[in-house]
Amino acid sequence: MKASDLTKSVSALVAQKVPTFLWGAPGIGKSSIVKQIAQKSGVGFIDLRLALMDPTDLKGIPFYDKETHTALWAPPAFLPREGEGILFLDELNSAAPAVQSSAYQLILDRRVGEYELPDGWAIVAAGNREGDRGVTYRMPAPLANRFVHFELEVDVDDWRAWAYKAGLDSRIIAYISYKNEHLFTFDAKNDVKSFATPRSWEYVANILRADLEKTLLLETISGAVGREIAVGFLGFMNVMQRLPNIGAILEGSSFETSDEVDVLYALSSGIVSKYLQNPNEVYLENVLHYSLELKSEFAVMIVQDLQRNAITMEHSAAFKEWVQKFSYLLE
Known part of the structure; x- marks a missing residue:
């Protein structure tokens, strides 16, 4: 369950x-x-x-x-x-x-x-x-x-909803959104000491807050989630440097986007995390308008993540336009 x-x-x-x-x-x-x-x-x-x-x-x-x-x-x-x-x-x-x-x-x-x-x-x-x-x-x-x-079973959507509410580092949420299978890698038949679980990803969030030297990050994060996943996560963190300006998107002054899938996962999670830090009607309208320009799966991801965090949008004019464009994906 x-x-x-x-x-x-x-x-x-x-x-x-x-x-x-x-x-x-x-x-x-x-x-x-x-x-x-x-x-x-x-x-x-x-x-x-x-x-x-x-x-x-x-x-x-x-x-x-x-x-x-x-x-x-x-x-x-x-x-x-x-x-x-x-x-x-x-x-x-x-x-x-x-x-x-x-x-x-x-x-x-x-x-x-x-x-x-x-x-x-x-x-x-x-x-x-x-x-x-x-x-x-x-x-x-x-x-x-x-x-x-x-x-209890591990469910990625449930975990992401919790992670947003808990204020977990948006880079972790973005990475797990991109690599669902890396949320939980425990294998009872494998004798490795470090493996990914929801708890160990919280440790990674604390490691990132510790502001370690970059040369120490790989070994330290490997100790929490395993080396293979640590390499993948640190590589994904470099993607964040290619993101459009999320603050400008919320302000409605930028519609810059990307065609790269990994960038879009990072961007979608980053937008939701940033919005939840300061939710307001102006930002909501801008986010919904911006999502209309994204690939459909990422537009749906943003809206569903906001709704899972109790953000209501049925009153929004932009949401009515959004529903007309993407309602077929919600059926």
């Missing part, structure tokens, strides 16, 4: 306090999706990395109660005591079986030891698939049956 559909389904189940489990390859944004759901709902979010825990971390530490002459469990301070939120059990199937047993009680009974999960909190868990080269333990059938299971 792609991220946009999964977000809707998980949000609905969280509201009903139905435990859900997200499966997927490493680095594709499972934890980010759950955190965004909590933020959008305005509720709390606690991220527990179960693979790093001991059984007593969840159950608590036993102590002697002098008054009752019994042993009680002191629950951990990191578990919620009140309010509403999502308790996210990350890497659940990477946790040792004894830790999974403690989690089992929490998921099954919404309590563990002396601790009880408040009614306003939902449980969401996540983990890598057994064939993803990670350390995993087979989940017991009774535990698996306590969840509604989803498998």
